[in-house]
Ligand SMILES: Nc1ncnc2c1ncn2[C@@H]1O[C@H](COP(=O)(O)OP(=O)(O)OP(=O)(O)O)[C@@H](O)[C@H]1O
C-alpha cells in the first residue's frame with residue numbers, strides 16, 4: 001500500500017550571514033515525510049538537522065524553497081496563520097523539557113491545550129489527565145517542574161506536545177539529556193504513540209533511539225544523502241536493528 005505524504009520539502013534552503021559571507025546550512029533539500037511513519041533524521045553535528053526541523057515545522061522561516069503540509073504550501077503563511085497551524089497541527093519535544101516553571105505539569109499541558117480553540121476547557125483538562133496517565137507521570141502532575149525528575153519533566157513535555165492531537169510530532173534529540181532508563185522509557189512512549197498512528201519526525205545522535213524508526217534520513221552538507229526504511233519496531237529485534245542502523249550509518253561515513 002502506498003503511504004500518504006504528510007509533509008514535503010521542495011528545494012528548501014536556509015542560509016545564515018557569516019563573516020560577511022553566507023553559510024548555506026540547508027542547500028536545496030527535498031524530502032517527503034509519510035503519514036504514520038516514525039521518521040528519524042541523523043547526520044553529523046552541525047549538519048543542519050535542527051535547522052531542518054525548525055524550517056519544516058514553521059518555527060523558523062526558510063530562506064528559499066517550500067514546505068507542504070498535507071498538500072498545503074505553508075511557507076508563505078502570515079505569522080499569525082503559522083502560529084495557529086503550529087498550535088493545532090504540530091507538537092514539539094526538545095532535549096530539555098522547557099516547561100513553564102511556575103505552572104504545574106498538569107497546567108503546562110492544559111495551557112498548550114487552550115491555544116487550540118477547537119476544544120472546550122473540560123475537554124482539554126480531560127485529555128491532559130489522560131495523556132499524563134499514559135505518559136506515566138500522573139503522580140507528579142500537580143507538582144512544579146522544579147519538583148520533578150528530568151524523566152518526569154520530559155514525559156510531561158511529550159504530553160504537552162500531544163495535547164492538541166498533532167498531525168506531526170517533532171522531536172529534536174528528545175533523549176539527549178536523559179539517563180539510560182529514562183531514555184528507554186521515553187522511546188517506549190514515542191514508539192507506543194507511533195503504533196497508534198502518530199506520525200513522528202525525530203532528530204537523534206543515538207543509535208538506540210534511531211532503531212525505533214520506520215524510516216531514516218541522513219543529512220550531510222545541507223542535503224539528504226541517504227535513506228532507509230525498516231518495519232515497525234519490535235523489542236526482540238533491537239539488537240539486529242542496531243546492527244542494521246550501524247551498518248547504514250557506516251555507509252554514510254557517520
Ligand atoms: N541562528 C543561527 N545563526 C547562524 N548560524 C546558525 C544559526 N543556527 C544554526 N546555525 C549554524 O548552522 C549549522 C547547522 O546547525 P544545526 O543546529 O542545524 O546543526 P545540527 O545538525 O542540529 O547539529 P547538532 O547535532 O550539533 O545539534 C551550524 O553550523 C550552526 O552553527
Ligand SMILES: [Mg+2]
Nearest residue numbers: 049050051172
Ligand atoms: Mg541540533
